[in-house]
Amino acid sequence: MNEYPAWKMNGFVAVLLFIGLAAGAVYSFVGMRFILGSIFTLLALVIAGGIMMVQPNQSKVITFFGRYMGCVQDAGFWFVIPFHLRKTVSLKVRNFNSKTLKVNDVDGNPIEIAAVVVFKVVDAAKAVFDVDNYETFVEIQSETALRHVATKYPYDTFHSEEYSLRGNGAEVARELALELQERLSVAGVEVLEARLTHLAYATEIASAMLQRQQASAILAARQIIVDGAVGMAQMAVAQLEKDGIIELDEERKLNMINNLMVTIISDRSAQPVINTGSLY
Structure with missing residues (x-):
């Protein structure tokens, strides 16, 4: 079924x-x-049956x-084919808030996820004839698409090159909208926007996953600190040798690098020890 305009005429003329x-x-x-009165009455009833x-x-x-026979979208008072049946379809923009679903992400972790879908009907004929109830169809397909997208990505990741549900919300929402549009086009529905409204670990693993997140964050931060400390130590030794301030043998270089690494990497502020010389 495809939408096309139905025959109509001005309703006031029919009145x-x-x-x-x-x-x-x-x-x-x-x-x-x-007899003539009955004919006029029958014709009047026929005319009245086509006014809407x-x-x-x-x-x-x-x-x-x-x-x-077609669709009438122009607002106003119209006369169409008498003895017809008509179905009213709203073309307004509407929201659908999905229920909070419990699914497993790509790593198998149970998560809770929900989304809001903004949609409108663009083909009333498809919405009426191609699906049983287009509103129920939108609800079921929205939840199905949300489950499918949620299983393709991990909840979180500390690798910048990987997508995650928490770190790439805009990209996930865009993919959700595209998949929804593909599913709902059969019902004459256009998806205007889809956004995640709730995302969290399931309650049974929330505490354990929080500890895992904290540990992963600490490890990632430590790696950055170590990389920076190595670079700073190399720059310090190279600059001293380049300016000719002091000449360091291999043992003193190792000691200097060790002191710099400990000072930079340590969680606490370094406490310098000043050598004032020997008593003898």
Whole structure:
């Protein structure tokens, strides 16, 4: 099914025609012309059955004895095919807040995740005829897509080249929106935005994973500190030798590098020991 405009005409013209037929029916019945009055009454009822009103941001899907006749999206007062059936579909932008789902990330850790999906109907015919209930369809497919995306990434990682749910929220949301659009296009729904609203480890492992995060953060920080300390020690020795301030043999170089490394890497401030010379 694809949406296309249904035949329609100005509804006020139909109202005037209805009033004329109703007046003719009354006049005929008063003049004892019952057959003519019955014809006018039947025609008036036919005209009344085709009058409808369309509100802004609405679409009326028209069917006539089981046949799809098109949609009316223009707001106003209209006359369409009499004896029709119509289904009203809202074209407004709407939000769907998913439930908090418990899934396993790519590392197998149980996490809790939820998202909000902003969508609107762009093809009323597909929304009515191609799925049973498009609102329920959006809810189920949103949760299915959220589960699928959550299982593709780890909750967190300390490697900058890897994606994670916590560290790359914008990229994950973009992928979620693309997957949702692919799933919901069959229902004539356009996904405007998808964002994660809740992300956390499951309660049964939250404490253990917090300790793991802290340990990983400490190790990552230590690695950066050690790399920086080695570079600073090399620069200090090279600068001293270049300026010719002092000449250091291999043993003194090792001692100097050792002192610099301890001073830079230590968690506490270094306490210098001043050599004032010997008593003898």
